[in-house]
Amino acid sequence: MTSDAAIAGPQERGFERADVVWRPSAQVAGSSRLSALMRAHGIETFQELHQRSVSDPDWFWDAAVKDLGVDFYQPYERVQNTSRGLAWTTWWEGAKLNVVHSCLDRYAGTPTDLKTALIWEGESGEVRTRTYAELRQSVDDLAAGMRVLGVAVGDRVGVFMPMIPEVAVAVLACAKIGAVLVPVFSGYGADALAARLRDCGASMLICADGFSRRGSTVNMKAVADAAADECPALAAVVTVPHAGLAPGPQSDRDHQWSQVLASGHAAPTVTEQLDPEATLMIIYTSGTTGPPKGAVHTHGGFPVKGLSDMAYAFDVGASDTVFWFTDIGWMMGAWLIYGSLMAGSTMVMYEGTPDTPTPDRLWQLIEAHKVTVFGVSPTLIRSLMTTNAAGPAAYDLSSLRVVGATGELWDTQSWMWCFDEVCGGQIPLINYAGGTELSGGILCGNVLTPLRPKSFSAPMLGMAADVVDEDGVPVRNALGELVVRSATPGMTRGFWHDDERYLDTYWSRWPDVWVHGDWGYIDDTDGLWYLLGRSDDTIKVAGKRLGPAEVETVLNSHPNVLISAAVGVSDPVKGEKLICFVVARGAQPQDLSLLPAELADMVGSALGRPLRPAEVFLVPDLPRTRNSKIVRKAIRLAYGGVSNLDQSAIENPDSLQAIRECARGRAS
Known part of the structure; x- marks a missing residue:
């Protein structure tokens, strides 16, 4: 790697290697699903298991589906077929299956x-x-x-609902008849909903009449109707009367949930036996520019990868109660439904905000329902750890065995708070990172290997991950691109009707290498992995590269900082300059006048004087998704004056106005 990039490793700039804070007990390790898999195949260590999983993927995925109990109506003749190239690998050739059989049907009478x-x-x-x-x-x-309403195999069905029981019913019913699920974020407006339904040519939309949000009722049906008017192919809208809203004007396309269920109750429904490559789901991922990308997933892909991650990273089994704070529009919503049911466990769904009516809501829920595996985002933890309400210590969280985290990068302070307060310093806090297009993780922790704050133990089983320099050469103890050198069942089968964009996005940089778009770092001293942000969020100041996480770790360590975001913007002298946005906490506005300069000095001291921010702005909020991921690209573009941003995935689009005002104030 060139010298300007090589200095970006975590140890060189304020990312000190922390001590190991958790090691598995013999009982935890010995009773885990990972250990059972290793014993079944005569494997001694996790490292040996991982190496075999990537050197012989046919062996691993065959062993995994058998160990996990994935049910096939007809056995496969071949695990994978790469004849069309790695980007178009297909799986389970010759088999027949349907994910609903593994989720529900096989349990009948047991x-x-x-x-x-x-x-x-x-x-x-x-x-x-x-x-x-x-x-x-x-x-x-x-x-x-x-x-009865005419939905057939391959037809696309939008699901636009909050996390309520009916959303699981809709997700699984689509799969049962071979229809293609199109899950849509419950907070979208009509334009964003219509864009997705039009793109996939959906013939049906299943929605709720409304849902509760901070004590107020959001009218989803009004959004659905406005979107449906813009979608000529949409023949039916099925409404769940969840919020008790009075029905609005009805049209021929409208159907009530209870009526649709009653029409189907007369006779048993046969589960479609499908090719494993049959499309299960199109899940749209949106950036801030360009149309949303419809990642295509299959019956033999997304559920298999999701269950594998649940079982081998988070040790989920039939005795577990799993709660992941998410929305059906995000990958983790479908991941929770398919994975928990295939594992024979119990899922917990929460509809609402995590701080309503009080900020201890999640701890109450874990105690009440005896949650054993809990998933959360680091950003949400950062917001909850600063409240004056009763914290985790006020509740009985002894049911928890594992806490998982995904969606954003940790800072050390919030990681340690979560480990000490939520995990009680006794159970693993497992980092999980990957993406929608992969149906789950690239990197993760597990219950067999030690943990350091913010680290990942290893790539997921079956994931031939690596970190490479700008020439594609593997690097250690230096920042590089996170890549994957093999196919896995969960990889998207392309973007809906846009194969070229799929290849350009992930496979175009180096032959047969998936470039994920994250900066990775492998610490050669102990083999632990770290992520330092999106590579497209990389900041390069006077030839020196750094990831936003390096800056934000310093900023978030200040007692008056709730959350922060660091971006690079164009500069005629340095190429880019570092601009930071901070949401303050604790102090009154009149006490914060010196905070920006203090924070800029902190960053300069920690990372080097050349990387001192050009500006630090105090703002009321930062743009983020429903699952609390900060949208740095939107910050960068808004500060740069771009007005036509796609704000559909942003939970709080009003936050961008303050960022634009920062830019205008600076210009004046």
């Missing part, structure tokens, strides 16, 4: 059928549950009712 499959809690505190048998019956009824 003890699992009587077990709780789903626990839902609303913002008001209302709780509803469904057993596996009850969930299966609802799925059968909806699937049959969808067929």
